[in-house]
Amino acid sequence: MGVLPVPAEVRAILLDIEGTTTPIAFVQETLFPYIKDNVKEYLRAHWEEEECQRDVGLLRKQAQEDSSLDGAVPIPLESGSGEEELERVIQAVVDNVHWQMSLDRKTTALKQLQGHMWRAAYATGHVKGEIFEDVVPAIRKWREAGMKVYIYSSGSVEAQKLLFGYSTEGDILEDLVPLEPCHMQTLLSQSEPLEALECFGASSSLKDPDVKRPVSSSHLHSPCSVSEANAAEEADTHVAVVIRPGNAGLTDDEKSYYSLISSFTELFLPSST
Numbered sequence: 001m002g003v004l005p006v007p008a009e010v011r012a013i014l015l016d017i018e019g020t021t022t023p024i025a026f027v028q029e030t031l032f033p034y035i036k037d038n039v040k041e042y043l044r045a046h047w048e049e050e051e052c053q054r055d056v057g058l059l060r061k062q063a064q065e066d067s068s069l070d071g072a073v074p075i076p077l078e079s080g081s082g083e084e085e086l087e088r089v090i091q092a093v094v095d096n097v098h099w100q101m102s103l104d105r106k107t108t109a110l111k112q113l114q115g116h117m118w119r120a121a122y123a124t125g126h127v128k129g130e131i132f133e134d135v136v137p138a139i140r141k142w143r144e145a146g147m148k149v150y151i152y153s154s155g156s157v158e159a160q161k162l163l164f165g166y167s168t169e170g171d172i173l174e175d176l177v178p179l180e181p182c183h184m185q186t187l188l189s190q191s192e193p194l195e196a197l198e199c200f201g202a203s204s205s206l207k208d209p210d211v212k213r214p215v216s217s218s219h220l221h222s223p224c225s226v227s228e229a230n231a232a233e234e235a236d237t238h239v240a241v242v243i244r245p246g247n248a249g250l251t252d253d254e255k256s257y258y259s260l261i262s263s264f265t266e267l268f269l270p271s272s273t
Contacts, residue, residue, distance in 0.1 A: 019224030026130040058109040122166035129163035138264030
């Protein structure tokens with residue numbers, strides 16, 4: 001696809017995760033299946049722990065809010081009447097988690113449990129965050145050139161930090177700024193990319209004194225989807241759409257309209273020599 005010059009006014013680069021820094025297959029074929037396959041074992045092992053009980057309580061509250069939805073799975077209270085009842089409650093939690101995941105829901109309750117399960121999986125070496133090989137060298141080059149590099153994701157901040165902290169390239173958290181303010185990871189879904197980008201602008205302004213206004217032309221956003229690219233344009237942000245294996249295809253009109261890259265090595269900074 002050739003070299004894409006980065007506009008001289010750009011001072012920050014905003015990266016998506018799924019399909020941009022990390023293969024979609026890793027999320028769909030490793031992270032999500034890990035939850036489905038191990039949630040019952042995890043609950044049994046950690047049931048008495050305060051953190052696990054908070055997770056279950058949040059899921060139970062979500063289940064109550066979902067009671068009118070088709071196929072919703074209630075989670076009964078535990079009365080302490082024995083192992084058989086405990087197994088029924090645990091199975092209800094498992095069924096609820098599977099139901100939410102089958103609908104690709106992104107509730108705070110589900111994300112919280114997933115994040116704690118992934119934390120255990122990363123820490124024990126059962127999972128390593130997969131990152132495209134061009135990502136780390138490019139990020140470090142951008143940082144050396146004075147660029148800020150932010151991570152934008154609908155996933156929880158904890159999930160972002162785990163992926164980059166326990167990655168196939170080692171711990172690269174020091175090279176990145178995961179988005180923390182606004183709780184955008186749970187309050188804003190991928191169906192609301194413009195609002196999420198505006199939240200990014202507010203959060204980056206708080207964290208970075210060099211960013212003077214929310215999501216402006218001083219940012220380059222590198223997403224993998226047209227919806228996010230459209231939102232970035234609406235937010236007056238430069239866009240480079242990433243074409244990676246497994247990403248959704250683009251129409252001919254989209255290919256001709258957007259700046260496209262297949263590797264971060266194709267982004268040429270004004271200061272590059």
